[in-house]
Amino acid sequence: MSTAGKVIKCKAAVAWEPSKPLSLEEIEVAPPKAHEVRLKMVSSGVCGTDNSVLHQKMITPFPVILGHEGLGVVESVGEGVTNVKPGDKVIPLFVPECGQCRGCNSPNSNVCVKLDFGSGEHAGLMYDGTSRFSCKGKLIHNFAGTSTFTEYTVVSDISIAKVDANAPVEACLIGCGFGTGYGAAINTAKVTKGSSCAVFGLGGVGFSAIAGCKDAGASQIIGVGSHKEKFPKAMAMGATECVNTKDLEKPIHEVICEMTNGGVDFAIECAGHIPTMMTALQSTYPCNGVAVLMGVASPKDTMPLHPGLLLTGRTLKGSVYGGRRFAQKKKSMSC
Ligand SMILES: NC(=O)c1ccc[n+]([C@@H]2O[C@H](COP(=O)([O-])OP(=O)(O)OC[C@H]3O[C@@H](n4cnc5c(N)ncnc54)[C@H](O)[C@@H]3O)[C@@H](O)[C@H]2O)c1
Ligand SMILES: [Zn+2]
Ligand SMILES: [Zn+2]
Structure with missing residues (x-):
């Protein structure tokens, strides 16, 4: 039965508070809005930066689902998404590529102005200022627009790269480490x-x-x-x-x-x-x-x-x- 357009309940490791162990919870993942993509995660790595965020060495809003190096399969797409389709194997990108900003248009930079490193107006949220994650009635933030410590995540269509359908689980490490x-x-x-x-x-x-x-x-x-x-x-x-x-x-x-x-x-x-x-x-x-x-x-x-x-x-x-x-x-x- 298709899950497209429906809220998905799944398991995720939630960081409720800084420096506390992650908690395995049942969360709700809302369907992707326009220019967003919902993924079923295949694998995720653990990067030193996840640990830095958990311990507030790098500041981002809590509660949060960490993880930013993952491999997933597209479950459904929102309106206007043209670069990937359901069934595609993909890597979420914590450095987005809007293609419009000064960084994206410089041959000497790979940093897009839409990069969410925890300090902007929409830190830990999708670009419309809302979240697709909730747990026990509470809003859960994403991390760097990716959040891979969950069975399902939602990312922007500017934060995704299609990979070979045969990419092994270890390909998640291409996403960061x-x-x-x-x-x-x-x-x-x-x-x-x-x-x-x-x-x-x-x-x-x-x-x-x-x-x-x-x-x-x-x-x-x-x-x-x-x-x-x-x-x-x-x-x-x-x-x-x-x-x-x-x-x-x-x-x-x-x-x-x-x-x-x-x-x-x-x-x-x-x-x-x-x-x-x-x-x-x-x-x-x-x-x-x-x-x-x-x-x-x-x-x-x-x-x-x-x-x-x-x-x-x-x-x-x-x-x-x-x-x-x-x-x-x-x-x-x-x-
Ligand atoms: N710039 C980026 O895009 C980017 C991306 C990913 C990770 N990072 C950062 O890179 C760093 C490493 O990430 P990781 O995933 O490899 O973490 P990691 O925890 O796997 O590795 C860090 C290593 O550094 C060693 N170390 C600690 N103090 C040391 C010291 N004084 N001298 C020598 N070695 C020391 C630790 O023993 C450990 O082996 C972290 O700070 C992480 O936040 C940056
Ligand atoms: Zn850009
Ligand atoms: Zn990393």
Whole structure:
């Protein structure tokens, strides 16, 4: 029996309050309105950012259904949706692509003005200012226009990419972790053949950044982490060596500079800590090193940056979503 046009009751992991365990609840998911798509989720990953939101390191309204890297199948579409149809396998995109704004129309940006990172007028809501989720009579917010920790979700038609019908469950990781780390190396850092790289933070994003550095042809890739049990995975993803921050008797950046004849060409921070961000910058070669920050810091954090660190030619960049675009094939960035 078709569920199109009807409210669907299903299970979801709801975050009622910050820093409390998620609660498995029966929720109601309203049908998609115009230019919206309702998805039956196939799989979802857990990204460090979900944890950051839960613990208010990144602010977004509660109660909320977290999760932003998922794979789903289109259950029904609202009026005016032309890019996907019921039955299509898709990935929700937490960075939308409206195709109209300054960011969407710049070949040097992948960030759409409609990106919901928790602070805008419609934070945690659909673009009409309402929610499609409710539970026990209460409105439940979405996270970054995606919300994948649920059996059904509703996303805007500018926040969706069709994928191959045979895409495996692991393809959900393209929605954030894998594509974000890999893309940071390829699209943002623009790692070059034969270069030296250091990747700080050996989680899902860091491992994927290592894979990006390897595919870009880097000849030295140093994985930097504090848990040595993660080193074999880092090596399997392409690291040529790993440094345990717990074993060092001098500052990490000094060790990295000694290992690389003065500093790496590219450093990518995937831990989300201000000291690690500073270390990443200080680990780059002073004349032309590039440091890319991907980790999410809390709103109160600031970086104690001395301009002298940049004066001789270092570049400090940020990267969201690995600099990727999905829907607008006319743009030059790679997925
Ligand atoms: N910019 C983006 O688009 C984007 C997208 C996804 C995730 N993120 C952010 O990237 C970061 C990593 O995400 P993840 O999913 O890989 O998280 P994760 O928790 O899987 O991995 C983080 C890793 O960093 C390590 N770490 C913590 N402190 C460290 C330190 N001082 N030095 C070295 N390693 C340290 C942890 O042990 C862990 O292995 C988070 O801050 C997340 O919010 C950003
Ligand atoms: Zn846009
Ligand atoms: Zn993420």
